[in-house]
Amino acid sequence: MQVHSFLHSDTETYTHVLADIQQNVCAVIDPVLDFDAKSGRTGTTGIDEVIDFVQSQDWQLVYIIETHAHADHLSGAIHLKETLGGQLVMGRYITDVQKIFKQIYNLDTRFRTDASQFDILTDAGDTLALGDITITAMHVPGHTPADMAYVATDDEKTVVFVGDTIFAPDVGTARCDFPGGDAKTLYQSIKKLLALADDTVMYLCHDYPSKGRRHCPTTTVAAQKQNNIHVKDGINEAEFVQMRERRDATLAMPRLIIPSVQVNIDAGHLPEPETNGTRYLKVPINVFGQ
Template sequence: MNPQVHAVFDAATWTVSYVIHDGPGSACAIIDPVLDYDPRSGRTGTASADRLIEFVQAHNLRVEWILETHAHADHLTAAPYLKAELGGKTAIGEHITAVQGVFKAIYHLGPEFRQDGSQFDRLLADGDEIRVGRLVGEVLHVPGHTPADIAYRFGDAVFVGDTLFMPDVGTARCDFPGGDARKLYASIRRLLELPPSTRLFMCHDYPPQGREPAWETTVAEQRKGNIHVHDGVGEDAFVDMRTRRDATLEMPTLILPAVQVNIRAGELPPPEANGVAYLKIPVNAL
């Protein structure tokens, strides 16, 4: 069964969140929700997540899963807020434990922070089945951007996370801790071996001037026109391009606040004695 897909684009972080379902009154899953965060004030907000809630409630949907493609570096996840408002279980790829280990050291987190993935309700392995009512999904481990990236395949729709962008934008960076351009190339080729008509849904869009944001393409369109990895681009050429390009990129604006929240499944650090939660900003660590 192919899912119905509703997208919510967050212009502040260029992120696309999704609700997948099979019609009004059905079960649904939310993929990659965004919690608003203002780095100048340190304040969070729920405007983006509330748009997801409005859609779910307007169509009388039942949230069974809140799915993450990876621990994002460009936005904070709204999973705890949505779980409190709508229910559902949280899930992420099982290799999140490797990411937690790397960033536990970077943030110098104490022994109370567990790097076993237990902050999430379920850890998903390559090939795992995930059911959303009548929809049956498959988990695809697609490392490269980070060691823990996964994609979700439901029928003819694949939610690719940060492996691919729209064809005129290219592919994800690989210079975060644990990133690997050769692994990303292999992950992308795995996705592009799916049937040509397979719908691919992006987690982000950074449109070139003159184009409105977009987030849906197909395997055929990517194989023909992706500027980084169209058919005919070999592994060595891709790795060389990706390595040179990544060396020119600045760190995402929200990477330091976002990752320490996202490796906790979206929970803020525990409040200190004064009742306030604090985010750590390591200096000269990345």
């Protein structure tokens, strides 16, 4: 098993490539599409770096895995799939998120809320075979209802791709104030992750390093239990919920939440062009934030 991580610097998002190098197969977790909010322009510079790497290794892309419908970047899954193939994987509870945001964006009847935009839907305990690597889905709601972590195991080691559920120890944990989020549920989900073996490497979806520390894509279960500022050993559920809810009340909305969620609940597809050939995103007024 090999994992290679690519930092998308504009959104501080990590895209990971998980590979069985003996069988020349791989999966890409949480790909990012460049998006400039000021101009409304998309780009593929970031995801093309991942594509070039996979092609240079002569690996077959089997899965494109989204840990959840991200609110801070647009998914690069469609460009990745059109270029390299692969099946698009999402947790089955994305249907809950689709129904919530279909109402918020007032999407018309063409928008499907049955998750049929995705190729594979996973539930807790479902497995995917990637060569000799077994990828097991772990349902970790709280940030959103649909969040999934993915535990990858082979004969040598176990790693876990945690999405937005938990961050580096000095950063803490995901916010829970988006529609469908819940701090108590997040605490219970994190406890599932921290029940993995102490030496399990956690691959993070984001890193927002404190001053003086460089971005890093990984941590360990042991490091989280010892040092995570929000959920280290000794912090109980009530303390966590109180902290999380107070903190969330002070946070601004993510810079790209309005375009990101709109695109990502549709598996990364941009809206269909209108009669003039231009695609448009909707902006709900006075809905998000305070």
